[in-house]
Amino acid sequence: MSDGKSHGQNLFKKLSYTNYNAWDKISEEDKKNTFSFCEDYKDFLNKSKTEREFVNETKKLILQNGFVSIDEIINSNEKLKEGMKVYRINRNKSIVLAVIGKESPDSGFNFLGAHIDSPRLDLKPNPLYESDDLAFLKTHYYGGIKKYQWVTIPLALHGLIVKKDGTSIEIEIGEDENDTVFTITDLLPHLAKNQMEKKMSEGITGEGLNILFGSMPYNDDKVSEKVKLNILNLLYEKYGIVEEDFQSAEIELVPAVKAKDVGFDRSMVGSYGQDDRVCAYTSLRAILDLKDNNKTSICALMDKEEIGSMGNTGAQSAFLEHFIADICNLSTDNYTEFTLRRCISNSKMLSADVNAAFDPNYPDVYDKRNSSYAGRGVVLQKYTGSRGKAGASDASAEFIGEVRKLFNDEEIIWQTAELGKVDQGGGGTIAQYIANMNMDVIDSGVAVLSMHAPFEVTSKVDIYMTYKAYKLFLEKI
Numbered sequence: 001m002s003d004g005k006s007h008g009q010n011l012f013k014k015l016s017y018t019n020y021n022a023w024d025k026i027s028e029e030d031k032k033n034t035f036s037f038c039e040d041y042k043d044f045l046n047k048s049k050t051e052r053e054f055v056n057e058t059k060k061l062i063l064q065n066g067f068v069s070i071d072e073i074i075n076s077n078e079k080l081k082e083g084m085k086v087y088r089i090n091r092n093k094s095i096v097l098a099v100i101g102k103e104s105p106d107s108g109f110n111f112l113g114a115h116i117d118s119p120r121l122d123l124k125p126n127p128l129y130e131s132d133d134l135a136f137l138k139t140h141y142y143g144g145i146k147k148y149q150w151v152t153i154p155l156a157l158h159g160l161i162v163k164k165d166g167t168s169i170e171i172e173i174g175e176d177e178n179d180t181v182f183t184i185t186d187l188l189p190h191l192a193k194n195q196m197e198k199k200m201s202e203g204i205t206g207e208g209l210n211i212l213f214g215s216m217p218y219n220d221d222k223v224s225e226k227v228k229l230n231i232l233n234l235l236y237e238k239y240g241i242v243e244e245d246f247q248s249a250e251i252e253l254v255p256a257v258k259a260k261d262v263g264f265d266r267s268m269v270g271s272y273g274q275d276d277r278v279c280a281y282t283s284l285r286a287i288l289d290l291k292d293n294n295k296t297s298i299c300a301l302m303d304k305e306e307i308g309s310m311g312n313t314g315a316q317s318a319f320l321e322h323f324i325a326d327i328c329n330l331s332t333d334n335y336t337e338f339t340l341r342r343c344i345s346n347s348k349m350l351s352a353d354v355n356a357a358f359d360p361n362y363p364d365v366y367d368k369r370n371s372s373y374a375g376r377g378v379v380l381q382k383y384t385g386s387r388g389k390a391g392a393s394d395a396s397a398e399f400i401g402e403v404r405k406l407f408n409d410e411e412i413i414w415q416t417a418e419l420g421k422v423d424q425g426g427g428g429t430i431a432q433y434i435a436n437m438n439m440d441v442i443d444s445g446v447a448v449l450s451m452h453a454p455f456e457v458t459s460k461v462d463i464y465m466t467y468k469a470y471k472l473f474l475e476k477i
Contacts, residue, residue: 019415022377022461034464038269041281042259045271049254050158051093051303054116058095058284062087065288070326080330088323093303093313096323097287101296105328105339108346109296110474113430114280115305118273119143119452121209121253127246130228137211143306147204149453154181159251161241169239174256181256182211211253255454262457274456278463279352279445286470297474305430315430349441350473351431355379355417357447370418372447374459377413378466381443384419386426393435395442406477412469
C-alpha cells in the first residue's frame, strides 16, 4: 500500500471504532481557548458553591447579556420575537433561560438541562449543642457521599436565614483567606482499632458528622452551657439572629477549597461541586454565546437532582413545563393546549450531566470497552439507571444517530459510556423525567474522577469540548 500499511490495516481503520485523546486532535488555537475557558470556569465555581449562589451568579451574567424576565413580557402584553432572550427564576434555586428562534413552537425547542445542586452537609433544624466544653452543629448529609471523606477537612458555611421578623440574611463563612473555617473531627490512629475494623460505610456515621463550631465559654459561671451561649451571643451580635432562627434557615457546609489546576501540565481542574456544575456552566455559556438558532433554545438549570429531582425546584416539578407553555403562548397568536403538546413532543434535549471517568486505580468496577475516559471528549450516555436499566430513559437509536452525525460533521470529539459494570451499581439523571414529558433526550457531559467527593477532577479539554458540543446542539440539531 502507498501509505505503508497493509490492506487489512487500512480496512480495520475504516471499519472499526476507536475514540481518541482529544489533546491529540484539537488545534493549537483550541488548546489556548480551552485553558482560557477553564479559567473562567474555575472563577465561577468559586462563586457558586450552592444552588442559590449558582442562580445568583447566573442572573448577573444573563442580565449583562440582554436577558429579561419573561414575567415582564407577560405583564407588558408583548409577544416574543426572534432573538429575544428571556429567563425565569424558581424560588432562587433553579433558573431557566430561552433564546427565541426563527421557527414556531410547533417545530419544538432545543434544550440543555443540567442540575446545580451537589452533595453536601445541611444543618439540622436544631443544630447547635454543647458537649464537654466544645460547641457543635448537627448535620444531615444531602445526596450520595462517602461519609469518611468529609471528616478532617476545612469546611465553609453557606446559606440563608429567615429571621423571626421575616427579614433574611445570607451567610458565607470560610471562603475568604482570613475567614475562620469549620471541620469534623476524627479518631487518632492510636485509638481507632475498633473503628478501623468496621466497614468503610460504618466507620463514620451520619449522626457522627458533627461540625466543630467553637470552644470559648461565656464569662458567667451561673450558665450551664457557657460555650453554646458564647456562640449564640456572637451570632446575635454579628447577624442579629437567635437560636429559633435556625428553624427557618437553609445552611450548607461545603469544602472550603478553591478550584485549582491539577497535574504538572495543568491539564485538569480539581474542585468541589463539578457534578454537575461543570455541565451547568458549559450549558450556560453555550446559550450565552449562541449566535444563530433556528429553533428556540432553552437552558434549564435545576435543583434537587442529587435526591431524586423531587420538590418544586427539581426536574419533576411543573416549573419547566409552565415556562415552555408561556414561551408557546407568547410566540403564537392562537395558543391552545395542543400547541404545548406538539412543542414538547417535537423538542429534543441533551441532559447535561457527568459520567464516571475510568480510574486505573480501581479498574474492577468498570467495563473498559464501555467506560468514559478523562481527555477523550464529551460523553454520550444512551441510558443510566442501575443493574437492569432501572430508572433509565434509554435514548432511541434514531436520536443518538442524529446527535452522532452532528458531532462527527462538525468535528466534535465525543465518546460513549455506561456508568460502570452492569451489576456494580449505577445512577440517574434528570433524563428520565424529561423523557416522561415525551421529549427525545440523551445524557451528555464531562467524565469526572472522584465523583461525589469533596474534590472532583475533570479534564480541561473535555470541559471545552462539552461547551462546543452544547452550543452546536442548540444551533443546529
